[in-house]
Amino acid sequence: MVMVPKFIILLYIFLSLGLNPSRAQTWIQAALFTHLICAFANINASSYQLSVSSSDDQHFSTFTNTVKQKNPSVTTLLSIGGGSANHSVIVSMVSNSSHRKSFIDSSIKTARLYGFQGLDFSWGSANTSSDMSNMATLFQEWQAAIDSETGQSKLILTAAVPYSQYSESSTYPIDSLRTNLNWLHVNAFDLYMPKWQNFTRAHAALYDPTRNRNTDFGIESWINGGLPANKLVLGLPLYGYAWTLVNPRDNTIGAPASGPAISKSGQISYKDIRNYIQSYGATLVYNATFVVNYCTVGTTWIGFDDVEVVKVKVSFAKERKLLGYFVWQVPYDDNWLLSQTAVDVNGENGTEKKGRLSLTIILIPVIGILILIGALKYYIRRTKNKKKDTEYKAKNSKSKANLMTKAGDFNNNAPNLMDYRFSDIEVATNRFSFENKLGEGGYGPGVLSDGREIAVKKLSKTSTQGFEEFKNEVMLTAKLQHVNLVRVLGFCIEREERMLVYEFMPNKSLDYYLYDPIKRYMLDWEKRVEIIEGVTQGLLYLQEYSRLKIIHRDLKASNILLDEAMKPKISDFGMARIFSKDEVEANTHRIVGT
Incomplete structure (x- = not known):
């Protein structure tokens, strides 16, 4: 043994x-x-x-x-x-x-x-x-x-x-x-x-x-x-390194430096770093992307654990x-x-951890039952209303067209939207290689010929998102401008493909951290509150302050992307529904979202 x-x-x-x-x-x-x-x-x-x-x-x-x-x-x-x-x-x-x-x-x-x-x-x-x-x-x-x-x-x-x-x-x-x-x-x-x-x-x-x-x-x-x-x-x-910054205002990770600070090699013990922070009142920063702490005082930058x-x-x-x-x-x-x-x-392994374990054991069967019930209801409802849904689509096609016109089309209402060639995207993503894969249907970072980093959402040929939903997502994300909404750069519809080209978000999506037993520690409560506030601001813009009233309908952790500063950006508007400003309710006639 x-x-x-x-x-x-x-x-x-x-x-x-x-x-x-x-x-x-x-x-x-x-x-x-x-x-x-x-x-x-x-x-x-x-x-x-x-x-x-x-x-x-x-x-x-x-x-x-x-x-x-x-x-x-x-x-x-x-x-x-x-x-x-x-x-x-x-x-x-x-x-x-x-x-x-x-x-x-x-x-x-x-x-x-x-x-x-x-x-x-x-x-x-x-x-x-x-x-x-x-x-x-x-x-x-x-x-x-x-x-x-x-x-x-x-x-x-x-x-x-x-x-x-x-x-x-x-x-x-x-x-x-x-x-x-x-x-x-x-x-x-x-x-x-x-x-x-x-x-x-x-x-x-x-x-x-x-x-x-x-x-x-x-x-x-x-x-x-x-x-x-x-x-x-x-x-x-149990030590860190001190760099001398070229510009004290440029003091993030990757900032230009001119060599060691404090000592000949720049090495400084954790004990001395703590004393340094207390003596000079340095501001301590925790970077969750790299998992490191750093502080700055003037031109001195110290990175440590x-x-x-x-x-x-x-x-x-x-x-x-x-x-x-x-x-x-x-x-x-x-x-x-x-x-x-x-x-x-x-x-x-104290009571708090045991409490979390007990909660998980209780919740998993309950959630499973709820999902099963929901699935059965959905199946019955879908079968029962299949004919009604077809009639509804025909009856309301004119109304839907009017709403889509309000949002604009690919070329007329979004003049800054790029119509990318398939070959350009293929080169940028290294032929959609596995190394560039970002979840299901996503690829990045890709690098265009002008040096811009992009992320690509490539819909499967068998995707349940139809062309209208794809068009909906392109037009909405192109027209909406807010710091907490992901920015779409363009699209590609060559070779019967449906691809969206977004700005690249280096820190992936929120679920990457929340559901990982290690990476969840990278989000302390201060950072989580910032993310919640950012998502709230994005939703408020969509529903109150944009030109049209927009309901996302598929908001989940995987659709919240995080930029280099861990700021949240709402993405994936394929299921979004557009309303006029005076509308307060509507019947969607089908279940959407995941």
Whole structure:
């Protein structure tokens, strides 16, 4: 029987920062974590054995016993390498069998000597196919040496890896990682840094609608490459980066910058960020698109993970069934605020959650029954009124034509509406490729020849929306102008197609967030109220302030689109009904909407 590890919580402890065991005993809240990782041990450049300085020796020798005084069940690991490790020494070690043996034997000996229960290998500069091949061999031989030990509990073997399985010129040896390691620490941070990019970015973005350099993509790459989700541990950075803005007024994500601010590298701990915000009265902003916090003071822009972000990321790890999360690194936290927040999210199983579960269990059968009753009524009513409906359409065709004339037609009443060629839309959407698909019948972002980003709604040949309803949607959306209504740019009716071309909404639709167990945390109550107010303003315009009275009749979360600032825009007017201003009631004679 295979035992599945519980959700593990790791803490990296960087001893070179001056965190010695005597301080750890009184300061580290070991109860918040299941594992503690002591970093870093080095590799001797000539013998390729683990190199332990005299100062590190006293730290390593007492570390495990010290932290176990507060949490006897905590597991300790020793990490080797790190960002300051000599890349050429590691390359020389992994590429030679005798060098590998010296390293492996000395690492196991050191772990046993100092009481560590596992070993972690951190080689972030591995890049070439040769590096990856030698890494695979190292882990195979390392695990074989661990397995050969007798009379002692088996050592844990882990490794720190980048956010994605892809390096600049190769891919990580997933087969070896899966077979020989207990788990991987995914360094889902430092994706962007002020020394590298001249624009502000979220250095640990969970999502990014514009590019693949984000945590969500990286985790998917590991899993799609063949690594089980329960061998991945997500990294949470307890620090951020400060950029110097070119223009203080342009201070959103992606704003032009001229390099680091505050420090030489721009890196700043969470503790110092909190102090900075309090000292200068900086305004804190939460960006739900990327899942990041940022603040600005003059030309200084700081991006980092605050409490909201940590909650979303831990929920993400649980939803994706990852093995756990780790924080880098402990001295950067502010009075354990982020560490405690992560633990609280992980242990969220109180009465409120149980109440939500009970409500779901009760509501689902009730809703199912209501839907069934509604469906039966609809079927009976449709059968009974089929003849009447036909007569009604013939009788009222003149009235309907008059209403449609009020709205205008494609060309006469909407002079700014573009009649797009099918070939242009086909090119813009990459031949309606799956990668550009946005839900059922939607495609985007597409890029026209003039550089404009668009979204395309392509009706199926078998769609129940007829040409009149399509014409209705084109004319209405073209004529209506409001900040909370999506703007239609044009249409295409070539090759018997019915396609609408809209302005592209980068944050998709409201249902994308509301019904997702992770993304729903991206909408706090302040943002939800803003969305409700925006939708209300849009409806008020349609029903009271536009030239005609318009009833949408298909308002739902999937028809509320969100722009780059998460502002709502009502879309999909195919079922809308037009009334004159003096009309207060009407019989639609059929059920519409979904």
